[in-house]
Amino acid sequence: MSVSVEKLTNGHHRTLSERMQFLSSGTKYDSCNQSAVCHAFGPDGRCIQLYKTLLTNYCAGECAYCPNRCERDVPRVSLTPEEITKITWSFYRKNAIEGLFLSSGIIGDAEITSQKQLEVVQLLRQQGFTGYIHVRMMPGTPKYILEQIADLANKFGVNAETTSSINYSEICPNFDYKNDVLQRLKWTRDLIREKRREYRGTGHIVGANDTQFVVGAVDEPDRDIIRTVNKFMDKYALRRPYFMSFDPIPDTPLENGSPSPKWREQRLYQASFLLKDYGLMHKDLEDVYNDSGNLMNTDPKLELANMHPERFPVDINSASMDELLLVPGIGPVSANRIIHSRPIGSEEELARMGAVVSRASPFIDLNGVRQTNLASFTGGYS
Amino acid sequence: MIIVFKPTVDGVLLACGSLADHPGSTLMVAKDGRQLKEKLRFSGIEDQIVRVGFDPSTNTSRLLKNVFTNTWTRISPLDPGPLKYIDLVLRHGDADPEDLVRLLWSCNGDVNAMYSKKTRISLRYYNYMREVTRSWQRLCMFSRPSFTNGLLFAEVDSPHEISDIFCRWLARKNPDVPVAVVTDGTAWIGNGEFVGLEHFTTISAAFVENLQGSADDEGIDELWDVYYDSQMIEKRRNRGLAKKMQPLGSSTLSKMARRDRYKVERGISSCTLDGFI
Numbered sequence: 152m153s154v155s156v157e158k159l160t161n162g163h164h165r166t167l168s169e170r171m172q173f174l175s176s177g178t179k180y181d182s183c184n185q186s187a188v189c190h191a192f193g194p195d196g197r198c199i200q201l202y203k204t205l206l207t208n209y210c211a212g213e214c215a216y217c218p219n220r221c222e223r224d225v226p227r228v229s230l231t232p233e234e235i236t237k238i239t240w241s242f243y244r245k246n247a248i249e250g251l252f253l254s255s256g257i258i259g260d261a262e263i264t265s266q267k268q269l270e271v272v273q274l275l276r277q278q279g280f281t282g283y284i285h286v287r288m289m290p291g292t293p294k295y296i297l298e299q300i301a302d303l304a305n306k307f308g309v310n311a312e313t314t315s316s317i318n319y320s321e322i323c324p325n326f327d328y329k330n331d332v333l334q335r336l337k338w339t340r341d342l343i344r345e346k347r348r349e350y351r352g353t354g355h356i357v358g359a360n361d362t363q364f365v366v367g368a369v370d371e372p373d374r375d376i377i378r379t380v381n382k383f384m385d386k387y388a389l390r391r392p393y394f395m396s397f398d399p400i401p402d403t404p405l406e407n408g409s410p411s412p413k414w415r416e417q418r419l420y421q422a423s424f425l426l427k428d429y430g431l432m433h434k435d436l437e438d439v440y441n442d443s444g445n446l447m448n449t450d451p452k453l454e455l456a457n458m459h460p461e462r463f464p465v466d467i468n469s470a471s472m473d474e475l476l477l478v479p480g481i482g483p484v485s486a487n488r489i490i491h492s493r494p495i496g497s498e499e500e501l502a503r504m505g506a507v508v509s510r511a512s513p514f515i516d517l518n519g520v521r522q523t524n525l526a527s528f529t530g531g532y533s
Numbered sequence: 534m535i536i537v538f539k540p541t542v543d544g545v546l547l548a549c550g551s552l553a554d555h556p557g558s559t560l561m562v563a564k565d566g567r568q569l570k571e572k573l574r575f576s577g578i579e580d581q582i583v584r585v586g587f588d589p590s591t592n593t594s595r596l597l598k599n600v601f602t603n604t605w606t607r608i609s610p611l612d613p614g615p616l617k618y619i620d621l622v623l624r625h626g627d628a629d630p631e632d633l634v635r636l637l638w639s640c641n642g643d644v645n646a647m648y649s650k651k652t653r654i655s656l657r658y659y660n661y662m663r664e665v666t667r668s669w670q671r672l673c674m675f676s677r678p679s680f681t682n683g684l685l686f687a688e689v690d691s692p693h694e695i696s697d698i699f700c701r702w703l704a705r706k707n708p709d710v711p712v713a714v715v716t717d718g719t720a721w722i723g724n725g726e727f728v729g730l731e732h733f734t735t736i737s738a739a740f741v742e743n744l745q746g747s748a749d750d751e752g753i754d755e756l757w758d759v760y761y762d763s764q765m766i767e768k769r770r771n772r773g774l775a776k777k778m779q780p781l782g783s784s785t786l787s788k789m790a791r792r793d794r795y796k797v798e799r800g801i802s803s804c805t806l807d808g809f810i
């Protein structure tokens with residue numbers, strides 16, 4: 152199962168462009184955007200702002216959902232640190248990217264792989280690269296390498312993939328959830344805190360702890376995922392989770408699984424924003440799941456409002472921030488703007504504040520008049 | 534009385550202060566003394582004139598405090614502070630500095646009213662601020678400078694005056710090389726110390742064009758195409774969203790962005806790695 156470092160030279164009969172294509176394609180499902188400048192958008196609408204690549208698609212791991220798992224018979228290629236830095240510089244000077252996102256298959260073990268990743272980052276920084284660097288570390292990366300990465304990269308972290316040790320061992324049999332993932336999330340949190348103190352006021356970007364979940368690879372309900380996200384936010388200062396929809400890959404143990412519906416990822420993001428931006432806790436969302444504990448294909452905030460008619464209507468001109476935030480169609484920015492611009496005289500004014508009036512109107516009271524629509528008229532909201 | 538002011542942040546704030554002292558005055562904007570003389574001669578006005586904003590900068594933050602009595606609260610994370618707001622609006626191709634002074638004056642000392650979008654005029658000027666910001670951000674996103682003889686070079690063609698802020702942004706992003714951004718015969722230079730100039734300055738565009746040789750970044754466009762195509766997830770193609778995010782206007786900013794936009798419209802040819810994995 153183990154792959155030696157020497158084997159990394161294999162695949163070099165392919166051109167740089169071919170190897171680059173293989174390895175960047177291997178990261179296309181990885182979400183890693185920072186909130187700065189996007190430079191292009193793919194035909195799927197996703198932002199491209201970093202040069203995303205694997206160092207290699209050789210891998211000793213046997214993760215059940217992964218196209219790079221060691222048992223699959225696919226061409227294996229790698230890029231040298233010099234090649235990665237060269238491509239990064241070229242795209243960066245062309246203003247096509249903000250920096251680099253670096254992941255990798257496991258070469259030998261987590262220590263050797265993360266050392267190789269460190270080499271790339273060191274080389275770039277030695278060459279004076281000031282752009283953004285995000286390194287997706289291997290489960291089980293030793294602490295001393297994480298510490299060195301923390302000195303050079305803007306963001307780094309380990310993927311949790313799932314919500315529990317049992318589920319994890321089912322899909323990632325080579326690693327231990329508690330030790331290789333959770334322990335690393337804790338170290339990452341501590342290192343980020345330290346770096347934030349160190350770089351305060353210097354303009355240096357220190358990203359927050361981040362992690363990714365593969366949605367739909369194992370049979371775990373959305374309730375468990377959201378509960379885990381909430382726990383990670385409290386425990387590991389996770390700012391936002393990333394979700395990657397499971398898509399069955401031929402020649403993997405999960406090849407006969409069903410792909411996770413596209414909307415599921417979107418609804419999970421919406422639910423996680425309710426935790427991140429609206430200050431809700433996972434238990435506040437209990438009512439929005441179906442009997443199997445999954446989100447439905449509707450906006451969880453709208454669902455929540457419909458389940459609690461006793462909270463409405465909210466008086467636009469006197470409601471607190473928390474009350475306004477419960478109204479579908481009113482987000483943190485528009486709620487803030489409403490509070491600073493009261494009294495609000497009309498729906499037109501409300502729309503100018505950024506509220507989506509058509510969504511908000513069944514739930515609000517504007518100047519003593521409860522807004523109505525067909526649903527409320529027919530009793531849908533009261 | 535006529536209040537004549539320079540269309541700068543200082544000029545606008547000073548004019549606003551003068552308007553508070555002399556409500557009912559006529560406002561007139563002039564870029565410099567010569568334009569002022571011409572305007573007065575043309576209008577034939579002989580009222581008393583107050584000139585503001587033509588002297589070297591005063592304390593701009595203090596001027597802001599004279600106009601607004603309360604403190605600014607950020608409502609949207611996209612909102613810049615009030616000084617930046619005024620600066621951005623003044624860069625807009627359609628902005629009328631006299632209207633802007635009247636808008637600030639109508640806020641009655643409440644700085645947050647500039648952002649409230651409560652009245653039509655505050656909405657219009659808020660939108661101007663956002664449009665300039667968006668144009669500048671689009672340049673930052675979709676402009677693809679060339680790297681020639683160690684100089685990063687970009688051309689800007691915009692209805693708004695944003696070349697200088699784009700140049701500063703590019704220079705901050707590439708602190709190790711000189712940067713030139715050219716518009717209408719003028720080149721904004723960032724990191725000028727690398728070519729014996731001030732850190733940030735303007736020179737004639739002709740001087741920069743002399744430096745142009747064969748680009749050091751040949752072949753990058755092809756490599757970018759390979760990379761761009763590799764990121765596509767065919768099953769998730771979302772033409773509507775992609776068109777919104779990579780707007781048609783981006784095509785005018787660089788060849789690379791034009792090709793990306795084309796792929797957003799037409800999709801990427803079926804020859805991808807999806808078959809392989």
Ligand code: SF4
Binds near residue numbers: 210212213217218220
């Ligand atoms: S460690 Fe697992 S997920 Fe990562 S490349 Fe290897 S098989 Fe794939």
